[in-house]
Amino acid sequence: MASSTLRTAGLGMQFQGLTALADIDLAVPAGQIHGVIGPNGAGKTTLFNCVTGFYRPTTGELWLDDQRIDGLAPHQVSGLGVSRTFQNIRLFSTMTSIENVLVGYHLQAGGRTTAGRVRRPTGNRLRDGLGELATAPRSVAASLAEIAGSVFRTPSVRRAEAEAVARARELLATLGLAGRENVVARNLPYGDQRRLEIARALATSPGVLLLDEPTAGMNPQESLSMVGLIRRVRDELGTTIVLIEHQMRVVMGVCEYITVLDYGRKIAEGTAAEVQRDTRVIEAYLGTRAVSGGGHGAA
């Protein structure tokens, strides 16, 4: 499956005068497991929100392979192959496991319409608006076709649906959720919910997968199996993985390269060993907590 590189250049994000991120340069090569660490409020989740299009960065650029993605809407970013999980699990809680995953398959099941290059907004509202108007007829036709296909359940729709269901089941099985397909998400045990969220993210066939504290709230044993899972995903699918993590054991165990943020700035990067030796990192952490004290994240 896909594997993409992710690059940021001078990325900055400000909220009404508050600087949440400043001047972040990041380069994640294809297939790497990349850790982002830092004390609470360092801007890690903000970084994820910028990458996935939830926030529009105030300065800087974002690149996915050779496509610039800052300024794109979240669904467009997702369509290009960036997927994510959330710090506090955000499943579609009244939908069943398989339905959650099928939502992830949304684009695949309907033909990937945003694949390839996506027009970035130029910042000129008039031109962007006209550009959107120009694509409107095609979009309307596609929507109509989609509605008609669903209502009349055409053979192609049936086939796509059956295929999506089959693949969703496979994916759930891969993540150890076989047999839980029809359990409503909110009724799953905590660890399963985490895994389901990853399954849902993987269903979008991402080239880059962003995991926001995947082991938060887990006991050491569960964390260990999560580490194994993350590594397996990368090894088997080749997916580039960026993860935010508080548990140093996890970070050191799985991340091949680490970026350290503090107060919205990058203060260090390197391999686990390099970062651990960095005085600025130790300072940043000692200010708030001990390096090895990890703990259970900030729930």
Added chain:
Amino acid sequence: MRVRGHRSRIYLAFVAIVAMAAVFAAACGGDDDDGGSTAGFSDAGYKTAGLDKARVVTIDSGAAIKIGISSALSGDVKGLGVPIADSAEVAGDGVTIKGFKIEWVREDDLCTPEGGPAAADRLIKAKIVAAVGPICSGGTRASLAAFDKEGITHISPSATSGDLTSPTRAEGPYVTFFRVPVLNADEAAAQAKFIRETLKLKKAFVVNDTDDYGKDLAASFQTSFKAQGGEIVGTPEGYEKKTTDFKAIITKIKAAKPDVVYLAGFYAEATPFLQQLRADPDTKALVFMGGDGVKNDELLTGAKDAAEGAYLALPGGQGSQFAAYKSKYAAKYKGDAETVTFGAEAYDAATAILKALEKVAVEKSGKLEIDLKKLNEEIKKSNFEGASGVIKFESNGNRAGAIVRFFQVKGGKYVELPAK
């Protein structure tokens, strides 16, 4: 959470264009062409009603003759509808037809297009032989066909919209529909004449409610007033029912500097309108003219001093039977019939039905036979002096001969002005 929005902003331009187009279309809005033909009932019309031949209804001995009343018995227009229904009923007090009692069947038409035919169907199901109502033009329009289909003649005491008796169908007016009130156009013409000739005023400002009645009346008034050499100043301003804030309209009136302000609407809105008009020093003394919807005792009690000096037109005269109606109404409902809008008309509508019944009902071996065709013919031939003057119908079901009386509020009372 997301910072987006260009999509909606470009849309703005689009919305603006659509909105402007809509405003433009409305601003160039033409007048209604409610002219309507004056064609009378046709044979084809009798055929659709099944009244081209005898259509006999039999009443068992001991049973009552049922007459329907379709009126607004709940909701916003209840204040108008219930007294109308009461007024119709008192006409039958003590009346028996060949020994058969009269039973009134009331149904609520809510004064809406949906309620009209539903009430008509319920009345027909209850086996009525004729009906008074519906009371509103919209409800009447929607129920014309329902009554017609069953050959049930109905007389509206209050539906004044011009085109009810000139539908576009090839068969011409519905032969089963008659009405007692003076039409809006006749009332408006009399008002225009009164302003021009009696008050000798030239410039009028028009305010109307946006409902059927108000719009129709206001449009007729403008036509008549201009035809009589008057001038309409400013743009006619409309308001929706239950409006209470007339300040913006009064500002426009002040700017237009009319001699008289003409209001086509109902007392519920006319009361706050007058109060706000009189509260403004610039319009304190402006001449006010209202129509039948405004002339109501509620106006006097509600507006008090603000109503002083207001001129009001009331279509329909007071016939010799008014005293009888008034005493019966007072006895049964403890109210003053003078204050009931369209009360006399309702009384007369019911009387017309009763008189016709008396003529066509035939007793046969203890049962009573009523031919709906003959009943319809007798109603058409009505000619008697009722509570609202002489009741006669034109060839299309409208009332013949329009009398409009004028009143002025003096000392908290309506004082009738002598006819010229």
Added chain:
Amino acid sequence: MTPLFLASTEVWLDQLVNGLTTGSIYALIALGYTMVYGVLQLINFAHGEVFMLGSFAGYGTLVALGGNDLSGGMVAVALILAFLAAGGASLGTAVAVERVAYRPLRNAPRLAPLISAIGVSVLLSHLVDDGFLNGGAKFYPQIFPDGDIELGPLQVTYLQLFLMGSSLAMMGVLYWIVQQTKTGRAIRAVAESRDNAALMGVNVNRTIVVTFALGAVLAGFAGVLYGLFFSSIRGSMGFLPGVKAFTAAVLGGIGSIPGAVVGGYFLGLTETVGRELLNEIPGVNLPNQWKDVIAFALLVLVLIFRPTGIFGQKESKRA
């Protein structure tokens, strides 16, 4: 010299005063919407009926004290009593409605309390209309002293001055309560986060009731002002001002107290001055009945440019 505008100065100034008076009433009602929304995220659809019942209580008091025969100093006494009665009646209604129709639904799906609120609204308005008034209207006694003040071309009646002045005063008092008192702090804490407020020892249920009560008292006062000024009252009178006030609250940014006030005046002015402005465009001549179209169109436009209203905060991150 050709005048700059088609409408005369008098018209503009008149419309300005008209807009401010209507706007005052919108603002007073809007405060109740915005405060309840702040603490409960509930559109209190019955708020218009709370306003209506306040107006009727004021009416009843004035009539009981002599109605149109009141004069001199008695007018002032009667007015004060009418305001108290209105505030009390509205407060009682709002608290009862909260207890009966909203509190049992505190944790229900979002739309359930909305429907319950609509139910209360229909119930109360028809109870008055069908149950007591038989579809008619009542008219406030005209007891306020006549007369006006002229400021150059601007003419303001005593009643208009009183209406605008007293509304401003009431809003000032409310602002003081919310900003300076312990109760106000509790309200703000609950609005911020019900759970956190509870953790910090705020009695959430009591605070919610107080919020309803404050909004209701303002609505009751607005009801009396409305009656005095516009005269005609009926069971269904709360609906349109209610919708308008809610629009005003959304315009200002729902949940924001200054937003509700500014939204109220803004909407009032839009309906009068705004229409006059549009009529300055050649070929456009919109009569009075278009004012609601203008008001709602404005709402749409404002929300397109500022999706959270004039004073609304940027949507905070949901976590």
Added chain:
Amino acid sequence: MPSPAARWKDARAASWDRLPSAARPLAWLILSLVVLFIPFFDDVWMRMFFLVALYVTLGIGLNVVVGLAGLLDLGFVAFFALGAYLVAIFDSPVSPAVNGTVNYWVLLPAAVGVGALFGVLLGLPVLPLRGDYLAIVTLGFGEIVRILLLNMDNITRGSSGLYELEKPAVAGYRVDAVSEFYVMIVIAAFVAWFATARLRDSRVGRAWEAIREDEDVAAAMGINTVKYKLMAFATGASIGALGGAINAPFIDFVAPQSFTLQVSINVLALVIIGGMGSTQGVIAGALILVGVPEVLQFEETANLLEKLGWLRDGMNTAIDGLNGLSPMNLAKLPPADEWGEKLALYRFIVFGALLVAIMIVRPTGLFPSRRREMEFAQTSDAELPAGGTV
């Protein structure tokens, strides 16, 4: 214990293809029964049934918007009006803008299309907004449409309305009777139900539900939320317009008075009272909110209540007893034959009280969709049985 695969398969049979194909014979049966029973009712009843079926259709449309996509729409009446006016403008001889008439069967699909188009046009500026802003803006749109209809005399004739519409004809036969219109609206309701049920169980429906559950996450999963919200809005709008287009020749008097906010509120209320997302719920809601107030006015109701005279006498005896025991002076009940009339007069008060009562007793509605119920369930980690119908 069956293998996971087998369980999955079973669940599929029950839930995935849950509605149309499995329930189709049943649905046809119900439809034919509904049609077969028509001769047993007179026009008074048929009119009530028509109204109920009309509101069922509208409810199914609004259910897509509110129940599936989670968008609170208080301006649904705009689309209902649009459908009615489209037909009326082209089929009324008094229409000032159009001369001649257009075949009804051309106008009906056109109304559906125009409804969808306006759904998109109105939705575009509104749908980036969330929650309650959406509610008030849609409410505003509904009012704008009504006021425009009221004041654009040169197209709509304002409050004078459009009437005497050309009746729809089937192979030369003019649809005229109440029962014939009833058949039309039942078919429309059925079509709307079928289409929305299919949509709900498709990729589109999943996208709607995802948006309802968590809009941000749905977007992060690649769902173009604005596009799908528009699709929901347009689907609902076209069903609303369909209802309007059938209602127009039925009431035969199309005027702005019929398209007030009250209609939007009624439809929303019946959707929520019935239980969001469920079709049985919509039918139950329509029967209660639209049917009951009508039935209260029927003479059969009055007759039935008259037979309850003994109940009144009994209660009055009890009241007498109470009055004797305490200084309270309770009024006695009126004669039973007046109950029907009284109930009819006070039906809006009853309606309001009913809304509150139902919401308090069953906040998820009478027949909540399975999923909505689960949302409300107190269970946390307990595994619910798989599959089931929604």
